[in-house]
Amino acid sequence: GEDVEQSLFLSVREGDSSVINCTYTDSSSTYLYWYKQEPGAGLQLLTYIFSNMDMKQDQRLTVLLNKKDKHLSLRIADTQTGDSAIYFCAEAGTGRRALTFGSGTRLQVQP
């Protein structure tokens, strides 16, 4: 079945850039998403990218998609302590509504 993998933990200093990586196996993935989960809260949609794009920028967030390698990354510029959270990569394949999630990357921002 489809699988999405992420590294579990990333620690950066405030003001640095953070890069969170994700790999997926489903070659029919059409939509790829990044969700953020703060402690005790739900899943907040951060951004998404269609599979026919290779980059999307939204303020401090840059998403890069390498479809050949099935690799997705989320770059957060000028990382702030408020960015500390768990970041989930998720994908949906052609015709499927079910999202397949990665295990989440816990981002810790050191002041």
Next chain:
Amino acid sequence: EPEVTQTPSHQVTQMGQEVILRCVPISNHLYFYWYRQILGQKVEFLVSFYNNEISEKSEIFDDQFSVERPDGSNFTLKIRSTKLEDSAMYFCASSGGPLDTQYFGPGTRLTVL
């Protein structure tokens, strides 16, 4: 900004009891979903629902589970006879169209004793 809401935020129940988890999707959305996240594990898809029917379900969504849209605003997940392994965070989501972005609620933490 419209959001998905879920009640209760935390439900504790005894094994074998029935529980109903409630969700109010975003008002103009037509597609509804349930996911769950067992502590320390990935978020897993359970079921999607459209036009008063289940449109997709996972292997997890067995006969113990059911979903319903009892009125124009609520969307519920019922677990008939809870097991210890049903303990998890349950997330409701909704979307405007079948492939539109899914917006998630804050989750209900279910603890089965």
